[in-house]
Amino acid sequence: MLSKLLKYDFKALKRILVPVLLCVLGMALIGSISLTVSLRVNSENFILVNMISSLITSFMVLGIIASFMVIGVVILFNFYKSFVSNEAYLTFTLPVSIKDHMLSKMISGYVWMILSAVVIGISGFLIAFVGTAESGLFNADAFFAMIDAISYYFGDWTFKYTVALIQIILMVLIYPMTVLLQYYTAIIIGGVVAKKNKLLAAIGFVFLFNFVVGFVYQIVELIAFASLDLFTETDILGAMLSRMQIIFTVLIILFLALAAGYYFFSKHLLENKLNLE
Amino acid sequence: MSDFLVECSNLTKTYTSLPALNNFSIKLPAGKIIGLLGTNGSGKTTLIKILAGILKSSSGKVFIDGKPIGVETKSIVSYLPEQTYFSSWMHVNDCIDYFSDFYADFDKQRAIEMLKALGVPTDAKLKTLSKGTKEKVQLVMVMSRRAKLYLLDEPIAGVDPAAREYILNTILTNYSPESSVIISTHLIYDIERVIDEFIFINQGQIVMYNTSDNVRNQMGKSIDELFREVFRCYPNY
Numbered sequence: 001m002l003s004k005l006l007k008y009d010f011k012a013l014k015r016i017l018v019p020v021l022l023c024v025l026g027m028a029l030i031g032s033i034s035l036t037v038s039l040r041v042n043s044e045n046f047i048l049v050n051m052i053s054s055l056i057t058s059f060m061v062l063g064i065i066a067s068f069m070v071i072g073v074v075i076l077f078n079f080y081k082s083f084v085s086n087e088a089y090l091t092f093t094l095p096v097s098i099k100d101h102m103l104s105k106m107i108s109g110y111v112w113m114i115l116s117a118v119v120i121g122i123s124g125f126l127i128a129f130v131g132t133a134e135s136g137l138f139n140a141d142a143f144f145a146m147i148d149a150i151s152y153y154f155g156d157w158t159f160k161y162t163v164a165l166i167q168i169i170l171m172v173l174i175y176p177m178t179v180l181l182q183y184y185t186a187i188i189i190g191g192v193v194a195k196k197n198k199l200l201a202a203i204g205f206v207f208l209f210n211f212v213v214g215f216v217y218q219i220v221e222l223i224a225f226a227s228l229d230l231f232t233e234t235d236i237l238g239a240m241l242s243r244m245q246i247i248f249t250v251l252i253i254l255f256l257a258l259a260a261g262y263y264f265f266s267k268h269l270l271e272n273k274l275n276l277e
Numbered sequence: 278m279s280d281f282l283v284e285c286s287n288l289t290k291t292y293t294s295l296p297a298l299n300n301f302s303i304k305l306p307a308g309k310i311i312g313l314l315g316t317n318g319s320g321k322t323t324l325i326k327i328l329a330g331i332l333k334s335s336s337g338k339v340f341i342d343g344k345p346i347g348v349e350t351k352s353i354v355s356y357l358p359e360q361t362y363f364s365s366w367m368h369v370n371d372c373i374d375y376f377s378d379f380y381a382d383f384d385k386q387r388a389i390e391m392l393k394a395l396g397v398p399t400d401a402k403l404k405t406l407s408k409g410t411k412e413k414v415q416l417v418m419v420m421s422r423r424a425k426l427y428l429l430d431e432p433i434a435g436v437d438p439a440a441r442e443y444i445l446n447t448i449l450t451n452y453s454p455e456s457s458v459i460i461s462t463h464l465i466y467d468i469e470r471v472i473d474e475f476i477f478i479n480q481g482q483i484v485m486y487n488t489s490d491n492v493r494n495q496m497g498k499s500i501d502e503l504f505r506e507v508f509r510c511y512p513n514y
Contacts, residue, residue: 004378008375012364086360086361089331089358090362092330093330093351093354095349095380096351272333274331277292
């Protein structure tokens, strides 16, 4: 049944997210072209053209950033519709376990989040290296300058860096799932607790969760950096890195624990407190 | 295996402090069309929602075909809520595919025939259909299943009299000795001819559970007349 649920969840999200992501790529293309124009038409005679193209680039970049929020809202609204609105009458009368319902929403939401991040990354790459090309189609100078900078800072690659890199990759992969489950849980609680205004209650719980979890992150950071004295420390970069590794380790454990907690709590609520009144 | 299709014992559901169902106990057989009749807020929808598995009872036990409410019972229960639940972006064909995918007992051909008889185009987008037509689509999906228990919450309230007639005939022709239909409605006069048994419910408790034949033959009344007698509203002077 999970595969069938996934089929419909992917379909429901694809319907809106494919056009959004195509828009993102379109905005990146327009932004790149307008940036190229503003860089290449660098004459006092073309001040207006220069201003307009700079303005277009700024709007396109803002549009791309905003689209990431739109994608998040679409994923969460799809969850809200299926689990809390009238559609829930269909969702929860299907002969499917709550576990499968949750997994389907988690997988579909996660895949679309990652896919969207990749598309937005490509868009950023387009603006940064195609849009800034003053001649030709690609700004090879900027690209190789970036490679050189990476080689300079991480040239003497040590085990410490490898561990940090693995930690960062793990965090990048786990964090979206934790956030997704955090928001899903807030929506479910809103749906169970509120008699009316379920959407408003869900938004309220989203803010509450954000506040509490953000507070915990701050405490972790404070503890990790408490012993760091920038005035007396001789190897500041090394000291920072070792503390960052502590933070990364704690955060990975925290993200995993939170994700597991959110999942089991949501499952418990849906199995035992489901109230479609 | 139990002799009864539905068994409720001491079922209670409270919203805040008021009980919507209060120690409700009943055993319903298979092969019957049962009217669940009561005034507004009497607990009809609450009972149906508990049987459909979308509302948890505060206490008591419920079994359908000898099984507690869960995934297994959902595969044999076909539920029609008052709400329209399909996404507006779906086409009628999508609804058919959806039911085909999730319900092994869904009869696709039957659904297409019923939609045709009701004049609903299968390629239409739900967004473009009227509320009544959307309700027809939903009812067709629910009635095209070969389920053991049909739970119909106000199935004819939102449709025109012609469609009402067709729907009631569909319920009648859907008869099988293994399955039962529970219909909750205010339109007692309309459904009277199709129901075998009826439950009068008030304030979450059974007021009367009897067969239609008994009322007609022994009391010499219609169920509609009996309902008006039992639930008569007296003006406050």
